[in-house]
Amino acid sequence: MATILIVEDDPLMSRMYEKIFTFEKYDVQMAHDGEEGLLRAQQINPTLIMLDVMMPKMNGLQVLERLKADPKTKSIPIVMLTNLAGQQDAETALSKGAVKYLIKSEHEPKEVTDMVKEILAGYTRNDVPKAA
Numbered sequence: 001m002a003t004i005l006i007v008e009d010d011p012l013m014s015r016m017y018e019k020i021f022t023f024e025k026y027d028v029q030m031a032h033d034g035e036e037g038l039l040r041a042q043q044i045n046p047t048l049i050m051l052d053v054m055m056p057k058m059n060g061l062q063v064l065e066r067l068k069a070d071p072k073t074k075s076i077p078i079v080m081l082t083n084l085a086g087q088q089d090a091e092t093a094l095s096k097g098a099v100k101y102l103i104k105s106e107h108e109p110k111e112v113t114d115m116v117k118e119i120l121a122g123y124t125r126n127d128v129p130k131a132a
Contacts, residue, residue: 002120003027005046007037007063008081009055013104017050020109021116034058038066041073048120051098053082053089061093068097077119 004026008014014030021028029044031037035057041049049067053060060080067073079100080093090101099119102112 001025001027002047003029003044004048004050004116005029005031005037005040005044006050007031007034007040007055007060008050008052009033010052013052013081016109017112020113024113024117034060034063038063041067041076042070045072046076048116049076049078050116051078051080053080053093061089061096064093064096064098079116079119 004021006014006017006021006028008017008030009032014032018028018030029040029046031040034055037049037051037055038058040046051060051063060082064078064080067076067078074097077099078097079102080090080098081102081104082089083104093101100115102115107115
């Protein structure tokens, strides 16, 4: 079972994402600020991280940089979530190693889970055993 770490400081958004990913049969772990997200990622080594940009203590871009610099966490796919629609923020996140940059208000929860499934399928395709 894939483990998704959701790093989100908005209680409403974090509960919503927790519910939809749990419904889709993922093991869901939560963190409520950047520092906690970094610590949890290192502890549980999740399959994928959903990372908010604007958070207290350490913002999502800072967390992304630290995760990508750490040999233990650098290969974990990271999806950035934000309410900021700035093109420069998206380019910065993608250049730092995020696989996707999603503006929360532009995507229904079902769309987000479908995108995560596609990302995970791409990351696990090489692990699929060959037919005999």
